[in-house]
Amino acid sequence: MSAEPAPPRPASARAREFRRIPAEMLKIDRVRGGLVVAADGLVITASLPRAIAAESLAALTATLGRELEVGADRLKRTTFRTALFSADDSTVFLGSSAVGFVVLLEDREINVGLVQWALRKALATLEGAWGPRAPPGILASGLCRLAEARP
Amino acid sequence: MLGSKFQGGRPRPAGGGFTSEGESNHVGLLRLLSRIWDAITSFTRPPNAATVFRRADLYRQEGRFEEAAELAAHGLRLAPNNGVGHLLSAYLHLAFRQIGPAKGEFQAVLALDPYHRRALLGLAKIALEKRDVAACRSLLDKALQYYPDFPEARALQDMVSSWTMTPAVPGQHPVYAGPPIQVEKLKPPAGRREFVLAQADGTLVFSHQGDKDAVDLATYVTQVYRIASATLQRAGRGALRREIVQAVTETTYFRSNDRLIPALSFPEDVKVGVGLLETDKLWTNSLRELGVRA
Numbered sequence: 001m002s003a004e005p006a007p008p009r010p011a012s013a014r015a016r017e018f019r020r021i022p023a024e025m026l027k028i029d030r031v032r033g034g035l036v037v038a039a040d041g042l043v044i045t046a047s048l049p050r051a052i053a054a055e056s057l058a059a060l061t062a063t064l065g066r067e068l069e070v071g072a073d074r075l076k077r078t079t080f081r082t083a084l085f086s087a088d089d090s091t092v093f094l095g096s097s098a099v100g101f102v103v104l105l106e107d108r109e110i111n112v113g114l115v116q117w118a119l120r121k122a123l124a125t126l127e128g129a130w131g132p133r134a135p136p137g138i139l140a141s142g143l144c145r146l147a148e149a150r151p
Numbered sequence: 152m153l154g155s156k157f158q159g160g161r162p163r164p165a166g167g168g169f170t171s172e173g174e175s176n177h178v179g180l181l182r183l184l185s186r187i188w189d190a191i192t193s194f195t196r197p198p199n200a201a202t203v204f205r206r207a208d209l210y211r212q213e214g215r216f217e218e219a220a221e222l223a224a225h226g227l228r229l230a231p232n233n234g235v236g237h238l239l240s241a242y243l244h245l246a247f248r249q250i251g252p253a254k255g256e257f258q259a260v261l262a263l264d265p266y267h268r269r270a271l272l273g274l275a276k277i278a279l280e281k282r283d284v285a286a287c288r289s290l291l292d293k294a295l296q297y298y299p300d301f302p303e304a305r306a307l308q309d310m311v312s313s314w315t316m317t318p319a320v321p322g323q324h325p326v327y328a329g330p331p332i333q334v335e336k337l338k339p340p341a342g343r344r345e346f347v348l349a350q351a352d353g354t355l356v357f358s359h360q361g362d363k364d365a366v367d368l369a370t371y372v373t374q375v376y377r378i379a380s381a382t383l384q385r386a387g388r389g390a391l392r393r394e395i396v397q398a399v400t401e402t403t404y405f406r407s408n409d410r411l412i413p414a415l416s417f418p419e420d421v422k423v424g425v426g427l428l429e430t431d432k433l434w435t436n437s438l439r440e441l442g443v444r445a
Contacts, residue, residue: 015213033386036214040245040253041276041303044214052386059272059303060310060382063279067378068396069248070280071371075364078399085379087389092382099214100246105386129214 022047038100065101200230310381404430
């Protein structure tokens with residue numbers, strides 16, 4: 001009983017758009033990797049250095065993204081959009097969209113403005129491929145049917 | 152028995168049990184026709200639940216969540232007690248940020264298989280969102296008990312096991328017991344929205360807000376710091392030093408070492424340079440006040 005493994009996928013326009021995101025990001029100087037992860041922790045697409053395990057990083061990224069979303073909600077703040085986490089020698093960017101989260105790994109001497117612009121572009125691509133952001137619950141009619149189907 | 156092999160409990164002659172070449176060709180032709188017929192009718196025959204769930208999972212992995220949800224719902228109507236279906240349904244609810252229904256679906260999976268590692272992981276993540284760290288730890292332990300090589304669960308367990316402080320009773324928060332603070336030294340700049348100073352264990356040290364809001368804010372700030380630190384570590388980066396979180400109408404600036412985390416919020420129209428500068432000033436003053444080295 002498992003829904004985990006990923007056999008070869010049929011190409012779709014949306015999947016192609018998603019896969020293009022990390023590829024575009026890696027063209028920026030000093031960007032070392034990128035990841036698109038769903039809110040449930042599913043890796044939608046990843047382009048990471050070999051030493052980094054995508055599944056583990058995705059699990060933490062989705063948890064971080066959700067904490068930022070849920071925390072904003074709890075504190076009655078407006079919706080979280082992007083975040084930057086800086087270490088001594090590198091930076092991680094995180095962006096939120098309806099599809100999930102976009103993560104970028106950078107070296108320290110990064111052009112923050114350029115990366116933020118690229119991240120916003122990536123989020124716009126995600127949203128464009130998905131459709132306009134709507135409140136959860138009305139996004140997919142399928143979900144209503146999903147709830148109805150529960151025994 | 153030479154020339155025969157054991158098939159399905161009954162000895163049969165070699166060559167499938169045919170007595171002549173003509174008969175063998177005839178049966179082979181019938182088999183071929185049968186396969187062709189199956190292939191043709193498979194286009195018109197409704198797919199079974201397993202096929203539907205497989206297709207739903209493919210859509211999900213492509214980020215086509217709405218179509219996946221439609222298929223998962225359809226599959227669950229065909230097979231209401233299918234574990235894969237409930238798991239998919241849980242994932243899709245999570246993808247749409249519908250936590251209550253997702254939890255119900257993960258529990259449905261566990262009702263069928265009490266040690267299903269992905270259902271346990273899903274519930275652990277939900278417990279973490281609800282700030283129930285004890286429940287999260289317990290679920291991760293259970294998932295890893297039978298599947299020690301489960302990278303996602305291991306990553307989360309490594310993170311939560313390093314958290315030193317968790318309130319014994321939900322709703323109770325630790326109280327600051329360090330040296331007294333001169334409030335005027337930690338006066339936030341004009342135009343700021345919120346300022347909170349927390350310890351890395353979640354203790355609220357100082358705030359300019361009401362107690363309840365300040366405790367909630369300190370908890371949030373600490374939780375973000377902890378998860379972000381674990382994420383950076385997992386990504387092979389160094390220790391977390393600075394965070395900037397941009398929301399629609401405000402931006403929050405954090406500084407941190409392994410002991411202190413000040414967080415300062417400004418309206419979105421305040422320039423990033425100003426936010427960083429003011430946060431650095433408060434950071435320096437906070438360290439001095441508490442006698443902490445950077």
